[in-house]
Amino acid sequence: MLGKLVAIRMTSIFREKRDDGKKxxxxxxxxxxxxxxxxxxxxxxxxxxxxxxFSAYCGEAQLDWLYFAMAASMAAMLGFIGSVFITQNQLFExxxxxxxxxxxxxxxxxxxxxxxxxxxxxxxxxxxSSVPAxxxxxxxxxxxxxxxxxxxAELFLVPLLALTVSILAAWVLQFFxxxxxxxxxxxxxxxxxxxxxxxxxxxxxxDFTDYLAEHGTEMGNLFKSRLLPFYxxxxxxxxxxxxxxxxxxxxxxxxxxxxxxxxSKTFVNLITTKKGYxxxxxxxxxxxxxxxxxxxxxxxxxxxxxxxxxxxxGGTGLLMQIVLAVLISLKGxxxxxxxxxxxxxxxxxxxxxxxxxxxxxxSAIITExxxxxxxxxxxxxWILKSAPVSSLxxxxxxxRAHLYMAxxxxxVAGIVLNIFLPxxxxxxxxxxxxxxxLQVFNAYFGLAVNLxxxxxxxxxxxxxxxxxxxxxxxxxGGMGTIIVAAIAAMILGNIIPYDLVLVLLTALLLLGxxxxxxxxxxxxxxxxxxxx
Amino acid sequence: MLRIEHLTKRFGDxxxxxxxxxxxxxxxxxxxxxxxxxxxxxxxxxxxxxLHIDEGEIFINGVSVKKEPLKCKQMIAYIPDNxxxxxxMSGIKYLNFVADVYKVPAGVRxxxxxxxxxxxxxxSELANGIGNYSHGMKQKLAIISALIHEPKLIIMDEPFVxxxxxxxYEVKELMxxxxxxxxxFFFSTHVLEVAEKLxxxxxxxxxxxxxxxxxxxxxxxxxSLEDIFMELEERSEGGNNDAR
Numbered sequence: 205m206l207g208k209l210v211a212i213r214m215t216s217i218f219r220e221k222r223d224d225g226k227k228x229x230x231x232x233x234x235x236x237x238x239x240x241x242x243x244x245x246x247x248x249x250x251x252x253x254x255x256x257x258f259s260a261y262c263g264e265a266q267l268d269w270l271y272f273a274m275a276a277s278m279a280a281m282l283g284f285i286g287s288v289f290i291t292q293n294q295l296f297e298x299x300x301x302x303x304x305x306x307x308x309x310x311x312x313x314x315x316x317x318x319x320x321x322x323x324x325x326x327x328x329x330x331x332x333s334s335v336p337a338x339x340x341x342x343x344x345x346x347x348x349x350x351x352x353x354x355x356x357a358e359l360f361l362v363p364l365l366a367l368t369v370s371i372l373a374a375w376v377l378q379f380f381x382x383x384x385x386x387x388x389x390x391x392x393x394x395x396x397x398x399x400x401x402x403x404x405x406x407x408x409x410x411d412f413t414d415y416l417a418e419h420g421t422e423m424g425n426l427f428k429s430r431l432l433p434f435y436x437x438x439x440x441x442x443x444x445x446x447x448x449x450x451x452x453x454x455x456x457x458x459x460x461x462x463x464x465x466x467x468s469k470t471f472v473n474l475i476t477t478k479k480g481y482x483x484x485x486x487x488x489x490x491x492x493x494x495x496x497x498x499x500x501x502x503x504x505x506x507x508x509x510x511x512x513x514x515x516x517x518g519g520t521g522l523l524m525q526i527v528l529a530v531l532i533s534l535k536g537x538x539x540x541x542x543x544x545x546x547x548x549x550x551x552x553x554x555x556x557x558x559x560x561x562x563x564x565x566x567s568a569i570i571t572e573x574x575x576x577x578x579x580x581x582x583x584x585x586w587i588l589k590s591a592p593v594s595s596l597x598x599x600x601x602x603x604r605a606h607l608y609m610a611x612x613x614x615x616v617a618g619i620v621l622n623i624f625l626p627x628x629x630x631x632x633x634x635x636x637x638x639x640x641x642l643q644v645f646n647a648y649f650g651l652a653v654n655l656x657x658x659x660x661x662x663x664x665x666x667x668x669x670x671x672x673x674x675x676x677x678x679x680x681g682g683m684g685t686i687i688v689a690a691i692a693a694m695i696l697g698n699i700i701p702y703d704l705v706l707v708l709l710t711a712l713l714l715l716g717x718x719x720x721x722x723x724x725x726x727x728x729x730x731x732x733x734x735x736x
Numbered sequence: 737m738l739r740i741e742h743l744t745k746r747f748g749d750x751x752x753x754x755x756x757x758x759x760x761x762x763x764x765x766x767x768x769x770x771x772x773x774x775x776x777x778x779x780x781x782x783x784x785x786x787l788h789i790d791e792g793e794i795f796i797n798g799v800s801v802k803k804e805p806l807k808c809k810q811m812i813a814y815i816p817d818n819x820x821x822x823x824x825m826s827g828i829k830y831l832n833f834v835a836d837v838y839k840v841p842a843g844v845r846x847x848x849x850x851x852x853x854x855x856x857x858x859x860s861e862l863a864n865g866i867g868n869y870s871h872g873m874k875q876k877l878a879i880i881s882a883l884i885h886e887p888k889l890i891i892m893d894e895p896f897v898x899x900x901x902x903x904x905y906e907v908k909e910l911m912x913x914x915x916x917x918x919x920x921f922f923f924s925t926h927v928l929e930v931a932e933k934l935x936x937x938x939x940x941x942x943x944x945x946x947x948x949x950x951x952x953x954x955x956x957x958x959x960s961l962e963d964i965f966m967e968l969e970e971r972s973e974g975g976n977n978d979a980r
């Protein structure tokens with residue numbers, strides 16, 4: 205039964221209903237590609253980090269245990285980050301909890317099936333730092349067979365420790381969220397603060413690594429006195445023996461076992477207790493009247509801000525655009541230095557400015573609003589389809605909502621570039637026009653992708669937002685497009701003036717927009733929507 | 737008010753509705769009865785424009801659903817079997833959204849919302865999120881939203897599921913009252929007693945084909961609707977066995 209439950213959970217993630225609702229489309233390959241991509245990007249980052257730490261700790265300092273303790277602590281931190289957001293959702297708020305409880309399935313089996321899925325997430329994120337740490341060490345220094353065994357055990361057990369902390373955090377969140385009136389706002393703010401912190405840490409990772417490398421003794425004392433679980437993990441690998449190994453097993457397994465015992469005893473109670481909500485007293489008053497298309501547009505915007513998963517996923521791209529504009533405007537010395545030394549002062553500077561504008565503009569493409577807007581209708585699609593509003597108007601309203609929310613951010617990003625960068629008049633105009641045009645293109649492109657790959661059978665909106673084919677295409681395609689656009693800008697710059705490259709890119713996007721407005725949307729777009 | 741002419745709807749090789757013809761007059765309550773998978777929901781969804789019509793035609797007040805779907809949708813209201821509404825909206829925001837979509841003037845919508853919300857005891861809950869509503873409350877909200885633009889035809893799929901006895905009574909009384917004003921109702925149900933007591937006309941569908949239709953009296957005669965329904969089911973099964 206456990207196998208079946210896990211298989212159902214995995215199937216719901218990796219397979220999607222086809223348009224005809226009969227056969228299913230396997231999107232596992234797409235997710236595998238995304239996982240490899242993420243593993244490579246972060247793996248490279250941690251490869252460098254652990255290279256530095258290895259030199260500092262594992263040479264004369266002979267602090268090999270600290271190296272592995274550091275690896276364990278980073279794996280735990282990443283495992284926690286990777287699983288904390290979905291733990292509450294998957295464990296306590298899964299919509300099929302009550303259905304499964306009504307079947308002759310032991311609650312503990314349901315619990316284990318949920319935990320296994322969460323563990324896979326935590327393991328993946330942890331392995332992204334653990335594996336490079338091990339490879340760096342293994343290539344440079346010999347490790348006893350028992351040490352290798354201890355490391356393998358650590359690889360699997362540290363994510364369990366991270367999961368334990370995630371579950372506790374999710375439980376606290378679950379407990380307190382019932383007292384919060386604007387729950388989604390609470391989650392959105394919390395997520396952005398968390399993401400901001402995370403981005404700060406990643407940004408400062410090299411400085412942080414240097415600090416760790418220089419302060420080995422202090423860090424060693426800190427781990428020994430305050431971070432005992434990681435100290436145990438470190439010594440178990442570097443100085444393997446029955447006692448350190450037993451200590452590591454106890455420290456990682458025991459908290460999870462205790463938590464599992466408590467959870468299995470309280471699981472039914474936790475998920476079936478009526479949560480209640482802060483009631484709002486209704487006062488009849490004047491109702492705001494709008495035209496049907498504006499009403500659908502407002503509905504779309506309301507759904508975006510009210511859904512924490514949707515807002516966080518779509519909103520990150522919006523904020524990123526401005527943050528990126530500020531960051532590379534202020535700290536873009538690298539661009540200028542590399543390009544001016546390679547291409548000469550004037551041409552190099554023009555190339556760098558062009559590249560910055562292109563990168564900032566194309567970062568808009570990771571804004572995922574329309575790309576989920578059809579999927580987000582889910583079982584509520586009947587409301588729009590039975591309403592006296594034409595399919596074309598419904599699609600236009602979805603586009604309009606995307607533009608209302610995204611274009612101001614694109615414009616602000618352009619203004620930020622205008623403030624911080626020394627631009628000529630054409631560049632000044634294009635710094636605003638290109639991001640805005642790109643965001644308009646993104647709205648149409650996203651809608652077309654979602655019409656092609658809708659996911660309407662979700663039980664949790666996070667599946668529509670994060671785990672659908674459309675969302676994955678958006679994430680991968682977005683990153684790929686940024687790289688392709690940057691390379692195209694550099695190549696084109698060798699043939700035509702850089703200012704013209706910006707104009708040309710904008711013109712290309714405009715052509716794309718015109719195609720979607722006049723050809724795709726009234727034709728295939730409407731047809732696809734009506735087939736849903 | 738509603739004319740279904742030779743409607744046929746296929747899903748791949750399966751014929752869900754086969755050459756169905758029904759006529760519903762203004763002010764009539766028309767019950768649509770059939771076993772699970774008989775084709776009731778498919779017929780209803782075709783009438784409200786949720787499904788493409790393969791063959792045949794459907795007219796609302798003389799207007800073709802195929803040719804002028806928006807004009808038809810403006811005249812009707814649809815209440816699905818499962819009220820999946822926008823959980824992220826409050827009850828009042830949802831009702832206002834529906835009023836916007838149907839272009840109901842400000843004063844009129846406020847008056848109707850107040851009237852029907854009071855009738856169904858939902859006024860105190862209107863400011864709360866739909867996500868916090870029970871199934872019955874959602875069903876009541878769906879019914880209120882269907883009444884906001886005063887449709888000429890109300891099409892309902894199992895409208896009494898999830899409603900408490902008081903709300904069920906209110907809905908039935910409301911249907912009767914609206915009928916007197918000329919509104920027509922076409923609804924599917926499994927509750928034969930309700931169909932027997934409430935409907936002017938009934939139609940029984942089996943495996944996508946119309947088995948019988950007419951006034952309640954003409955269909956049931958001296959028997960109960962339940963007896964007739966079971967007799968038709970058995971006769972049809974016997975026919976199938978003979979054919980095999």
